[in-house]
Amino acid sequence: MLGTFSYTNPTKLYFGEDALDSLPRELARYGDRVLLAYGGGSIKKTGLYDEVRGILEAAGKEVFEVPGVMPNPTVEKLYAGCTVARDNDVDLILAVGGGSVVDYAKAVSVSAWCDEDPWEKYYARLEEPDNRIIPVGSVLTMTGTGSEMNGGSVITNRATKQKIGHVFGEEVFPKFAILNPRLTFTVPRYQMVAGIFDVMSHILEQYFSGDDDNTSDYLAEGLMRSLVHSSRIAAVDPEDYEARSNIMWTSAWALNTLIAKGKSTDWMVHMIGQAIGAYTDTTHGMTLSAISPAYYRLVMPYGLPKFARFATAVWDVDASGKTDEETAAEGLEHMEDWMRELGLVMNISELGVTDDMIDGIADGSFVMDGGYHVLDRDEIVAVLEASK
Structure with missing residues (x-):
């Protein structure tokens, strides 16, 4: 192998049919205010939403929500999520869904406390975070992006017709990811x-x-x-x-x-x-x-x-x-x-x-x-x- 490099991956994975049972032990590591991000509502149809909400409430968490995260998350949706996360001073962002929801959660995590336009700083100029970063965890319902175990986050700016991915460092990697293959069965x-x-x-x-x-x-x-x-x-x-x-x-x-x-x-x-x-x-x-x-x-x-x-x-x-x-x-x-x-x-x-x-x-x-x-x-x- 050529070159020199370092390697670390801070994301803890829980894999298998009972993986969601490990969510309470992870929640115990964070404060009481949790932002729940999810997509168009499929997790409500499957019952996963109620299951996750039940776990959060049993853990004594105060839950704030950002529903409707679209497959290609937009900068407008990013701004909306930042407002919810910042105004409620959340301690953890829990993404429940596919890679786009996890991408979105990471974008909010670095952007909520950014003191300038996060699109310009993190996507247009691809600068690195120098502000507070909110921890992210995920419950995955679709495979493909690998976003559950890396620092990548892709956001779309429809006004400028730009879709830009920023690969952040390990400080933005999800802290944990719940991977139950059965949760992917309902994906079309x-x-x-x-x-x-x-x-x-x-x-x-x-x-x-x-x-x-x-x-x-x-x-x-x-x-x-x-x-x-x-x-x-x-x-x-x-x-x-x-x-x-x-x-x-x-x-x-x-x-x-x-x-x-x-x-x-x-x-x-x-x-x-x-x-x-x-x-x-x-x-x-x-x-x-x-x-x-x-x-x-x-x-x-x-x-x-x-x-x-x-x-x-x-x-x-x-x-x-x-x-x-x-x-x-x-x-x-x-x-x-x-x-x-x-x-x-x-x-x-x-x-x-x-x-x-x-x-x-x-x-x-x-x-x-x-x-x-x-x-x-x-x-x-x-x-x-x-x-x-």
Whole structure:
């Protein structure tokens, strides 16, 4: 492995069917005023809301709520949450929902006591926190983002058509996360498969960088093989506990910074995908699936040995008698076949992208330099055009 690095992950995970039973012991570590953040109301239909409220009340907590956190949390929603958190001087933010709710909770945690506009400070300028940070915990109901075990937080500014992610340091990581795979069973199939590809994309973005013999790559290959295997089972039987539990566990390890160690990492698919999301407000995982085939075909010649390894190690491509180019191309074909098998969105037109949006999306895509090739604006446009 190349380079020097440090590693820590302060998030404590409780995993399994009885994971929620551990919430009281975590609540005891914090003060009495809790902000409960959740989404559009599905947790009320499933009974999870009542269960969590009951646990909070039994623990003697005074509960304040921010309901209606949307799939792509907006800056206006951030401001509203900051007001509730600050005015009530909350001691803990408990996010109950998917990755967007956890992202939102982290954004509120760093922004509530910010003495200037948090969008400008933390998202437009990507500065680090220098103010009080409210601790965050989560009860996860959807897998994909890995937000339950990292410092990332993505917020959308619809007025400026920007969707920006800030990866904060360990002080913003959730302090604990409750992971019960059964809580993910009620997620619609569309959201389930979108989350699965979000997991795959997280791993790919870290895997396709560097050319040294890196332990992180071997870990990534194992995670990808597990994800492909379990996703095929879940696509047929969404309530297969073993498959859904493996997907949930893979999601957490895909983006908790472990497999990024010793890597430069890419992230261009996410940058373009987020720019698409800013224009269309569509499901994040589907923005990634729509552009990934075109992006990786463009980048493949610049990182050919790793793409050939990806084909053999993840997709069991037989490289005998084939060039690296042929092996690598076959690997990408296998990945695309798997994506179609799951029913993922494979073009940006299906997401509502129109020709008049292409230039704006290209301009809104941050250019990253950690992968095998640094894209220029014309190449970003080419990826978008090839993804129509």
